[in-house]
Amino acid sequence: MSDNNMKEKILLAIKRLGIDMVGFASKARFEGVDAQHNPFSIFPEAKTVILVGKRICRGALRGVEEGTNFGDYSLFGKTWLEDEFLAVSCYDLVRLIEDEGWEACPVFPNSPDIPTQGVAVSEGRPAPNVYPDFDYAAVACGLGEIGKSGLFLSPEYGSRQRFHMILTDAEIEETPLFEGSVCDGCGKCAESCPLGAIDMNHLKEITMAGKTMQVASIRYDLCKTCKNGACPNSVNASLMPDRIPALCNRSCLCHLEEEGLVGNRFERPFRTREAWQIGGSGDGDRGAR
Protein backbone atom coordinates (compact mmCIF):
# COMPACT_ATOMS: atom_id res chain seq x y z
CA MET A 1 0.00 0.00 0.00
CA SER A 2 1.42 3.40 -1.03
CA ASP A 3 2.48 5.89 1.64
CA ASN A 4 0.78 9.04 0.32
CA ASN A 5 1.81 10.97 3.39
CA MET A 6 5.48 10.28 2.60
CA LYS A 7 5.01 11.36 -1.00
CA GLU A 8 3.37 14.63 0.03
CA LYS A 9 6.20 15.37 2.47
CA ILE A 10 8.78 14.76 -0.29
CA LEU A 11 6.92 16.94 -2.79
CA LEU A 12 6.69 19.72 -0.23
CA ALA A 13 10.39 19.46 0.65
CA ILE A 14 11.89 19.47 -2.85
CA LYS A 15 11.36 23.18 -3.47
CA ARG A 16 12.97 24.08 -0.15
CA LEU A 17 15.89 21.77 -1.01
CA GLY A 18 16.41 23.36 -4.43
CA ILE A 19 15.48 20.18 -6.30
CA ASP A 20 14.07 20.90 -9.78
CA MET A 21 12.73 17.43 -10.62
CA VAL A 22 11.54 14.34 -8.79
CA GLY A 23 10.09 11.05 -10.00
CA PHE A 24 9.11 7.74 -8.38
CA ALA A 25 9.26 4.20 -9.76
CA SER A 26 8.31 0.84 -8.29
CA LYS A 27 10.48 -2.27 -8.31
CA ALA A 28 8.32 -3.68 -11.13
CA ARG A 29 9.74 -1.08 -13.52
CA PHE A 30 13.23 -2.57 -13.01
CA GLU A 31 12.21 -6.16 -13.70
CA GLY A 32 14.53 -7.62 -16.30
CA VAL A 33 17.37 -5.18 -15.55
CA ASP A 34 20.54 -7.23 -15.02
CA ALA A 35 21.66 -7.59 -11.42
CA GLN A 36 24.94 -5.75 -12.09
CA HIS A 37 23.01 -2.57 -12.96
CA ASN A 38 19.83 -3.05 -10.98
CA PRO A 39 19.38 -0.61 -8.07
CA PHE A 40 17.52 -3.32 -6.12
CA SER A 41 20.77 -5.32 -5.97
CA ILE A 42 21.95 -2.55 -3.62
CA PHE A 43 18.84 -2.57 -1.40
CA PRO A 44 16.73 -5.69 -2.09
CA GLU A 45 13.99 -4.78 0.42
CA ALA A 46 13.47 -1.37 -1.17
CA LYS A 47 10.08 -0.72 -2.73
CA THR A 48 10.67 2.57 -4.52
CA VAL A 49 13.33 4.32 -6.59
CA ILE A 50 13.25 8.10 -6.21
CA LEU A 51 15.18 10.18 -8.70
CA VAL A 52 15.95 13.79 -7.77
CA GLY A 53 17.36 16.22 -10.31
CA LYS A 54 18.80 19.68 -10.56
CA ARG A 55 19.05 21.58 -13.82
CA ILE A 56 22.35 22.36 -15.49
CA CYS A 57 21.92 26.09 -15.85
CA ARG A 58 22.12 27.21 -19.47
CA GLY A 59 24.84 29.70 -18.57
CA ALA A 60 27.13 26.84 -17.51
CA LEU A 61 27.32 25.94 -21.22
CA ARG A 62 28.03 29.51 -22.39
CA GLY A 63 31.83 29.32 -22.29
CA VAL A 64 31.75 26.00 -24.17
CA GLU A 65 29.44 27.43 -26.83
CA GLU A 66 31.85 30.34 -27.33
CA GLY A 67 34.89 28.04 -27.12
CA THR A 68 36.43 30.35 -24.54
CA ASN A 69 35.91 28.63 -21.16
CA PHE A 70 35.50 24.90 -20.59
CA GLY A 71 36.51 24.75 -16.92
CA ASP A 72 33.43 26.40 -15.48
CA TYR A 73 31.09 23.91 -17.17
CA SER A 74 33.06 21.07 -15.67
CA LEU A 75 32.48 22.63 -12.22
CA PHE A 76 28.98 24.16 -12.32
CA GLY A 77 27.60 21.75 -14.94
CA LYS A 78 29.19 18.55 -13.73
CA THR A 79 31.50 18.13 -10.72
CA TRP A 80 30.13 20.62 -8.21
CA LEU A 81 26.57 20.09 -9.40
CA GLU A 82 26.80 16.31 -8.90
CA ASP A 83 29.28 16.07 -6.04
CA GLU A 84 28.13 19.00 -3.94
CA PHE A 85 24.92 20.90 -4.79
CA LEU A 86 22.85 17.85 -5.70
CA ALA A 87 24.52 15.58 -3.17
CA VAL A 88 23.56 17.92 -0.31
CA SER A 89 19.94 18.19 -1.48
CA CYS A 90 19.71 14.42 -1.95
CA TYR A 91 21.16 13.78 1.49
CA ASP A 92 18.72 16.22 3.12
CA LEU A 93 15.86 14.33 1.47
CA VAL A 94 17.34 11.04 2.73
CA ARG A 95 17.27 12.48 6.26
CA LEU A 96 13.66 13.59 5.85
CA ILE A 97 12.62 10.08 4.73
CA GLU A 98 14.53 8.40 7.58
CA ASP A 99 12.90 10.81 10.06
CA GLU A 100 9.64 9.13 9.04
CA GLY A 101 11.00 5.67 9.90
CA TRP A 102 11.83 4.48 6.39
CA GLU A 103 15.34 3.53 5.33
CA ALA A 104 16.65 5.71 2.48
CA CYS A 105 19.77 4.70 0.58
CA PRO A 106 21.45 7.44 -1.50
CA VAL A 107 23.09 6.38 -4.77
CA PHE A 108 25.58 8.52 -6.70
CA PRO A 109 25.33 8.62 -10.52
CA ASN A 110 28.50 6.70 -11.32
CA SER A 111 28.79 5.62 -14.94
CA PRO A 112 27.24 2.15 -15.46
CA ASP A 113 30.13 1.47 -17.86
CA ILE A 114 32.66 1.32 -15.01
CA PRO A 115 33.87 -2.29 -14.73
CA THR A 116 33.27 -4.15 -11.48
CA GLN A 117 35.78 -3.28 -8.77
CA GLY A 118 35.80 -6.44 -6.68
CA VAL A 119 34.55 -10.02 -6.42
CA ALA A 120 31.06 -11.10 -5.33
CA VAL A 121 30.87 -11.53 -1.54
CA SER A 122 28.82 -14.71 -2.00
CA GLU A 123 27.40 -16.85 -4.75
CA GLY A 124 24.40 -15.33 -6.47
CA ARG A 125 25.28 -11.73 -5.72
CA PRO A 126 26.68 -9.34 -8.34
CA ALA A 127 30.25 -8.14 -7.89
CA PRO A 128 30.76 -4.74 -6.28
CA ASN A 129 30.16 -2.07 -7.21
CA VAL A 130 26.66 -2.17 -8.66
CA TYR A 131 26.18 1.08 -10.60
CA PRO A 132 22.61 1.57 -11.89
CA ASP A 133 21.97 3.13 -15.28
CA PHE A 134 20.57 6.56 -14.44
CA ASP A 135 19.19 7.12 -17.95
CA TYR A 136 17.08 3.99 -17.49
CA ALA A 137 16.04 5.16 -14.02
CA ALA A 138 15.05 8.61 -15.30
CA VAL A 139 12.79 7.01 -17.91
CA ALA A 140 11.43 4.55 -15.31
CA CYS A 141 10.66 7.46 -12.96
CA GLY A 142 8.57 9.15 -15.67
CA LEU A 143 10.88 12.13 -16.09
CA GLY A 144 11.40 11.99 -19.85
CA GLU A 145 12.81 9.92 -22.70
CA ILE A 146 15.99 9.02 -24.56
CA GLY A 147 16.38 11.24 -27.65
CA LYS A 148 17.73 10.14 -31.04
CA SER A 149 21.09 11.50 -29.87
CA GLY A 150 21.18 8.82 -27.17
CA LEU A 151 20.94 11.44 -24.40
CA PHE A 152 18.16 11.64 -21.82
CA LEU A 153 15.75 14.53 -22.51
CA SER A 154 13.17 15.98 -20.15
CA PRO A 155 10.24 18.14 -21.28
CA GLU A 156 11.40 21.01 -19.07
CA TYR A 157 15.18 21.15 -19.59
CA GLY A 158 15.97 18.88 -22.54
CA SER A 159 19.33 17.32 -21.68
CA ARG A 160 20.23 19.95 -19.05
CA GLN A 161 19.91 18.08 -15.74
CA ARG A 162 21.72 15.74 -13.43
CA PHE A 163 20.25 13.19 -11.05
CA HIS A 164 20.87 11.43 -7.77
CA MET A 165 18.93 8.35 -6.67
CA ILE A 166 17.33 7.33 -3.38
CA LEU A 167 16.18 3.76 -2.72
CA THR A 168 13.64 3.41 0.04
CA ASP A 169 11.52 0.71 1.62
CA ALA A 170 8.64 3.19 1.74
CA GLU A 171 6.12 2.25 -0.93
CA ILE A 172 5.40 5.45 -2.83
CA GLU A 173 2.93 5.83 -5.69
CA GLU A 174 4.91 5.85 -8.93
CA THR A 175 5.01 8.66 -11.47
CA PRO A 176 3.32 7.75 -14.77
CA LEU A 177 5.79 7.05 -17.59
CA PHE A 178 6.34 10.09 -19.81
CA GLU A 179 4.00 9.59 -22.74
CA GLY A 180 4.90 12.58 -24.89
CA SER A 181 8.02 13.18 -26.91
CA VAL A 182 10.70 15.85 -26.60
CA CYS A 183 12.88 14.73 -29.52
CA ASP A 184 11.14 15.43 -32.85
CA GLY A 185 13.70 13.56 -34.94
CA CYS A 186 15.03 16.78 -36.54
CA GLY A 187 18.51 15.31 -37.04
CA LYS A 188 20.36 18.50 -35.97
CA CYS A 189 22.50 16.47 -33.54
CA ALA A 190 23.71 14.32 -36.44
CA GLU A 191 24.11 17.21 -38.92
CA SER A 192 26.22 19.23 -36.50
CA CYS A 193 28.60 16.42 -35.48
CA PRO A 194 31.91 17.17 -37.23
CA LEU A 195 32.99 13.52 -36.93
CA GLY A 196 29.83 12.03 -38.42
CA ALA A 197 29.35 9.92 -35.31
CA ILE A 198 25.53 9.95 -35.34
CA ASP A 199 23.78 7.95 -38.08
CA MET A 200 20.11 8.89 -38.27
CA ASN A 201 19.60 6.42 -41.14
CA HIS A 202 20.06 3.48 -38.80
CA LEU A 203 17.70 3.91 -35.86
CA LYS A 204 17.64 1.31 -33.10
CA GLU A 205 14.61 0.56 -30.94
CA ILE A 206 15.24 0.51 -27.21
CA THR A 207 12.77 -0.30 -24.44
CA MET A 208 13.14 0.93 -20.87
CA ALA A 209 10.57 0.18 -18.16
CA GLY A 210 8.05 -0.65 -20.90
CA LYS A 211 8.65 2.59 -22.84
CA THR A 212 9.95 2.08 -26.37
CA MET A 213 12.10 4.76 -28.03
CA GLN A 214 14.25 5.07 -31.13
CA VAL A 215 17.90 6.06 -30.95
CA ALA A 216 20.34 6.71 -33.79
CA SER A 217 23.38 4.47 -34.28
CA ILE A 218 26.23 6.27 -32.59
CA ARG A 219 29.99 5.74 -32.99
CA TYR A 220 30.92 6.22 -29.35
CA ASP A 221 34.52 5.38 -30.24
CA LEU A 222 34.54 8.70 -32.16
CA CYS A 223 32.87 10.55 -29.26
CA LYS A 224 35.77 9.46 -27.03
CA THR A 225 38.12 11.43 -29.32
CA CYS A 226 35.78 14.42 -29.77
CA LYS A 227 37.19 17.91 -29.20
CA ASN A 228 33.94 19.76 -29.74
CA GLY A 229 33.04 20.27 -26.10
CA ALA A 230 32.64 16.62 -25.03
CA CYS A 231 34.09 16.27 -21.54
CA PRO A 232 36.38 13.23 -21.10
CA ASN A 233 35.17 10.71 -18.53
CA SER A 234 36.70 11.71 -15.20
CA VAL A 235 37.07 8.09 -13.98
CA ASN A 236 38.75 6.72 -17.09
CA ALA A 237 39.16 8.38 -20.47
CA SER A 238 38.37 5.06 -22.18
CA LEU A 239 34.78 5.29 -20.85
CA MET A 240 31.94 7.31 -22.33
CA PRO A 241 32.56 11.08 -22.27
CA ASP A 242 30.01 13.60 -21.05
CA ARG A 243 28.28 14.61 -24.30
CA ILE A 244 25.98 17.25 -22.78
CA PRO A 245 28.37 20.13 -23.63
CA ALA A 246 29.35 18.67 -27.03
CA LEU A 247 28.40 20.35 -30.28
CA CYS A 248 25.81 17.68 -31.15
CA ASN A 249 23.88 18.32 -27.97
CA ARG A 250 24.32 22.11 -27.94
CA SER A 251 22.75 22.06 -31.42
CA CYS A 252 19.92 19.96 -30.01
CA LEU A 253 19.49 22.46 -27.18
CA CYS A 254 19.13 25.31 -29.73
CA HIS A 255 16.58 23.33 -31.72
CA LEU A 256 14.46 22.35 -28.71
CA GLU A 257 14.35 25.98 -27.57
CA GLU A 258 13.63 27.39 -31.04
CA GLU A 259 10.76 24.96 -31.55
CA GLY A 260 9.32 25.45 -28.07
CA LEU A 261 9.85 21.76 -27.25
CA VAL A 262 11.17 22.49 -23.74
CA GLY A 263 9.51 24.45 -20.97
CA ASN A 264 12.52 26.34 -19.57
CA ARG A 265 12.48 29.55 -21.69
CA PHE A 266 14.92 32.44 -22.10
CA GLU A 267 14.72 35.98 -23.44
CA ARG A 268 17.55 35.48 -25.94
CA PRO A 269 18.50 32.49 -28.14
CA PHE A 270 21.36 30.31 -26.94
CA ARG A 271 23.28 30.44 -30.22
CA THR A 272 23.88 33.88 -31.64
CA ARG A 273 26.75 33.12 -34.05
CA GLU A 274 27.88 30.11 -36.01
CA ALA A 275 29.26 27.32 -33.87
CA TRP A 276 32.96 26.50 -33.84
CA GLN A 277 34.07 22.97 -34.68
CA ILE A 278 37.22 20.88 -34.65
CA GLY A 279 37.92 17.63 -36.43
CA GLY A 280 35.56 17.74 -39.42
CA SER A 281 36.17 18.66 -43.03
CA GLY A 282 36.03 22.32 -42.00
CA ASP A 283 38.58 21.77 -39.22
CA GLY A 284 39.11 24.95 -37.29
CA ASP A 285 36.38 26.81 -39.18
CA ARG A 286 33.56 28.49 -37.32
CA GLY A 287 30.61 26.98 -39.09
CA ALA A 288 29.25 23.72 -37.80
CA ARG A 289 25.61 24.61 -37.71
Ligand code: SF4
Ligand atom coordinates in the same frame (compact mmCIF):
# COMPACT_ATOMS: atom_id res chain seq x y z
S1 SF4 B 1 18.80 17.26 -32.29
FE1 SF4 B 1 16.75 16.70 -32.99
S2 SF4 B 1 16.93 14.49 -33.49
FE2 SF4 B 1 18.72 15.01 -32.26
S3 SF4 B 1 18.07 14.48 -30.15
FE3 SF4 B 1 17.67 16.67 -30.46
S4 SF4 B 1 15.52 16.80 -31.12
FE4 SF4 B 1 16.20 14.66 -31.38
Ligand code: SF4
Ligand atom coordinates in the same frame (compact mmCIF):
# COMPACT_ATOMS: atom_id res chain seq x y z
S1 SF4 C 1 30.25 13.93 -28.78
FE1 SF4 C 1 31.35 14.81 -30.51
S2 SF4 C 1 31.74 13.06 -31.88
FE2 SF4 C 1 30.14 12.43 -30.44
S3 SF4 C 1 28.22 12.87 -31.49
FE3 SF4 C 1 28.71 14.67 -30.23
S4 SF4 C 1 29.85 16.10 -31.55
FE4 SF4 C 1 29.84 14.07 -32.52
